[in-house]
Amino acid sequence: MKRISFHSLAVIVVALLFCAGLGLFYGRLALVGDAWATYPTNRHLYKDGHLVKAGEITDRDGTVLAYTRKGTRYFHEDIRIRQATAHTVGDLDGFVSTGVHSAFLNELTGYDLINGTYNMSGEGHDMRLTVDADLSVTACQALGNRAGTVGIYNYKTGEILCMVSTPTFDPASETGLAEEKGVYVNRLLSGSYAPGSIFKLVTALSALENLDDVASHRYTCARGVTIGGEWLSCLGNHGKVDLESALVKSCNAAFAQFALTLGRSRLTKTAEKVGFNQTLTMDGIACTQSCYQVEKSNDIDFGWSGIGQHNDTVNPFQFLTFMGGIAGGGTCVWPYLVEDISSFSGTVKTMSNGKRVSMMSKDAAATLSDMMRKDVTDHYGDGNFAGLELCAKTGTAEIGDQSTPHSWFVGFCRAPDKPYAFVVVVENAGAGLGVASHIAARVLKAAPKWS
Amino acid sequence: METVYALYLAISRWVLPLLSCLLVFLWIRYFRLSRPPRQTVARFVTREGDPSNLYAQEGLIGRSKHCDILLPLPTVEKRHAVVYQKKGNWWIASLGGEVWVNEEYIEEETILLHGDMVAIAEQELMFECNDLEEEDVYSYRMPSGALSLIVLTVFQLVMGGQICLRFLDALPTMLPICFGALVVGQWIYFAATRLMHRPMLLAELPILYLVTLGTAVCACATPDVLLKQLFCIGVGVVGCLCLAFLLRYHEFCYGARYVFALITVGVMAVTVVFGTRIYGARNWLSIGSYSFQPSEFAKVALLLVGGCCLYVSLTKWKNRWFFLFFCAAVMGTLVLMVDFGAIAIFFVTMLVILLMRMTDWRLVTAIGLGAVAAGTVVLLLYPHIADRFSVWTNVWQYASSTGYQQTRTMIAAASGGLLGVGGGNGTLLSVAAADTDLVFGVLCEEWGGIIALCAAMCFVALGFYAVRLARFAACGFYATTVCGAAVMMLFQTALNIFGSTDLLPLTGVTMMFVSRGGTSLIAAFLLLAFFKAAERPACGLETERRRYY
C-alpha cells in the first residue's frame, strides 16, 4: 500500500499543473483583462460595435463634451465644440488613438480587475478634463481650414487649456473618413515637423549653459557663413552678432557657429535634456519623439542642425513642455489633461498631476526668457500682443520640395493673470511671423484669466 | 424594486466571494482535523519480537523503501511477496522471491492463518492478524462538517435570493423551489450520514458547492430545464450511493470485470453505429425521446475495470493485458465518434491507473510514445482537429470565426472581474454551448473570478483528498480507483477551463457538476462513489489459529 500511496502523488502532480494553468489564466486576466473587456464585441460596453457604457466627459467649466443616455453615446450639441474637441475627446470607433475615448477607455467605462465592467450606477466613470471648450472653438476657428495645431497650457499648474488639431471632424457623425489627410491625428501629441528657427532656442540654451562667457562670443554674418567649404546662408547681412542679437535677428550664421563651438555632444546633451530623442507622455499617452541626431553628420549638416534644419524633427507637445520649462524658471510643470475621474460615489482616481521636470538652470531660463521677450518687443511688435507680456520665437520649417514651409510660433506669456505656454504650428503657412503669430495672439487673448 | 435589486446585488457580489473563501478555509481546516488514525489489521513479528504492522488489507514485502513490510536484506527481492485479504482469508503470494510458509516452499498463493511462520531469505516472521470489526474502525471521532454546511447554506440562500430578485418580474416558480430543494436535500443527506455514523463530508462539500453553482447557472440560462437538472442530481446521488454500495464488494467486482468490460465496449459499439451527432461529436444514443452519452458512463467503467484488472493479483499479466485491450477498444470507439476530449481524459486516467499499479516503467513509456504516434495520425486524418490546433493561442485573430467561443469567454471573464456582474446579467449565455463547454466563462462573468477560482479549487481539493484516501484506503482497489477518479475530474476540468480560455485547444468537454447536462451530471456523481467507497477504512479478519501459536 505504501507503494500505491507513493504513486498516488501523480494526482498531486496533475493538481499542481492544474493550479499552474489557473495561475496563468488569472495572471493574464490581471495583465490583459482590460484589453479583453474593452474588445468591441463586449455587449457590456458596446452596442453594434459602438461604445455606449461610459461616463461623462466634461471640460474645465463642466461643459459636457460626451455622455451616454439610455444606451446611446452622445457628444456636445454644438458642432463647433464637437469639432474643436474631436481629437481630445476622441471618437467611438478608436480612430483617434490618443483621444480620451481610446486612451482612457478603462477609466471611462469604469473597468477594473475587481469589478470588471460592473458599476452600481450602471454607467462608467466621469472624467473632467482641463481643456476649455470655448477656447478650443476659438483656436479651431483661428486655424480655419489650414492644417495645424494649437496647444496652450498653464505652466504654473500643468493644466492643458487648449489642444486643437486641424483638419478635424465631427465625432458624432463623421467616422471612417479618408485617412490620408490625417484627420484622426492629434497633431499636438502625434505630429512631427521640422523645427526651423525655434530650434535656435535649444542652441541658445546650450550656449548659455556650456559657454563660460557667452557675451564675449561674437560671430560674423555676411548673408551667411562658409562651413567646411560649403555655404550656409542667412536671411540678412547681420555683421558681428552676439547671442542675444543673434536670437532677436534669428541669424542663421551665428547660430551655426554657436553649434560648431558647442560641439555635437554638448548640443545633443542639451537637446535631450529638454526632451529630444525620448518618448514623452501626457497622462500616460505616448507622444511622437522629437529627434536630434547629429553623431554622424558632417560640419555643414551639423551647422544646419543648430538652426533647426538638417534632419531635426520636433513634436509640438515636446516643444510645449520646453516652453513651460523656460517659463517656469528652468523647471517644467508637466502638462496634463485629466483633472479627475469620478463615479457617482466620489472620486475614484486622482491623476498624478503636477509632475515637475528640471530642464535647465534658473539663470539660463531667465536669460532665455528675456531674450524671447526682447524678440517680441524689438522684432515682432508688442502691440499685437497687448497685455500678455509675450515671450516668443518664430520658426519656418522648410519642407524640402517646393511646398510653402510650415510655420511655427512658440512661447509663453509672463502676464501674471495669463501664465500660459503655447505652441502653434500651421502647415504650409509661410513665415512664422504672420499666420501662426496671429492665431497665437487671437487665442491667447481669448484665454480665460487665471487667478 | 429595481433599487432593491441594485442594492442587493452590490452587497451580495461581495458577500458571495467572501463566503466562498470562508468555505475554502473551513474545508482546509476540516481536512486537517479529520485525519483518520491508522489501525493495524495484521502484523509480522520477527524472532526478536519486532513487529512490522500492516494497516491495509494488502501489503508488499521486500527491500524497496516503498514496501509495507520492509526487509532490508540483500538477499530479499525489491518486491519479494505480497499479502492480501481475499474471500475472508489472508493470502500470501510470491512476486518472484522465494517464500516458505510453515517451512513449506510455496509456488501459488497460499492462505495465511494467525500464527503462521513465514520465511523470506532466512528471515523468519510470524503472521498475526487483528480482528478489527467494521464497527470498531468507525469508532474514532471526526469533526462533523456541520459548520461548513451552514456556511454553504447561507451561500446558497444569498445566491438564490439574488437570482430571484433579478428575475422577479417573471419569476419561474421552479426557481426558488429548486434552490430550496437543494438546501433541504443536502441537510437530509447530512442527517442520514449522522444517523449511519458515516460522518464524512470532505468529498461532498466541494461537490455541493459546484452543484450550487451549476444550479445557479442553469437558473439564469435555462430555467425551464431546472427541474430536469435537479432530477438528474437526484438520480446522480442515488446512483452514487448504489455504486458505492457495489464497490464495497470489490471481490465481486473483480469477478465481474469481464462483464463490465463487455457491456461497456458493447454499448460504445452500439453508439458508434446508431449514435447521433450533437456539437461535433457523434456520441449521443437515443432511446425513444430520451438521449444520453454512453461515453460518460464509459469513464466510470474505465475506473471500475481498471481497479479490478489491476487488482492485487500483481502476478497476473493476463489481467493487465486485458485492461490495455479494454482501453484500446473503448478509445477506438471514441475515435470513431470523433470525441477527442473524451479520448484525452480516458488516456490520462488510464495512464494514472497504470502508474498506480505499474511495476514496469518501460510499458508506461511505450504507451506514452504510442499515444504521440496515434495523436499524429489522428491530426493527419481529421483536419478539423488540426484546425482547432491552428486557432489555439491565436484566437483573437479568428475572433469572429473559429476563435469565437474562446474570445467571447475571455471577454466575459474580464467583464465579470473578480466579483462578477451578478447572476443573469451576463452576455456569454447567448453563445452556443455557453452553459456546458464555456461554463467557466459564465461563472467568471456572472459570479466573478473568485467564485470561479473556488470552483476550480474544488477539484484540486478532491485531488488532495483522493491522495489522502489512497494512503488510508482499505486496499489497492480503492486507492487506484479514487486516484483515477480525481485525475479524471481534474483533467476534464482543465480541458474545460483552459480550452475555453485558450490555454489549451478547445475540445468541448463539460465542467463536472457545473455544466448543464443529464448524462454527464449523473456520471460525475458516479465518480463520487469511488470517494465514498475509498473512505471505508481497512478491516481485520478473524481467522482460525495455527497450531504453533
Ligand SMILES: [Zn+2]
Ligand atoms: Zn545672419
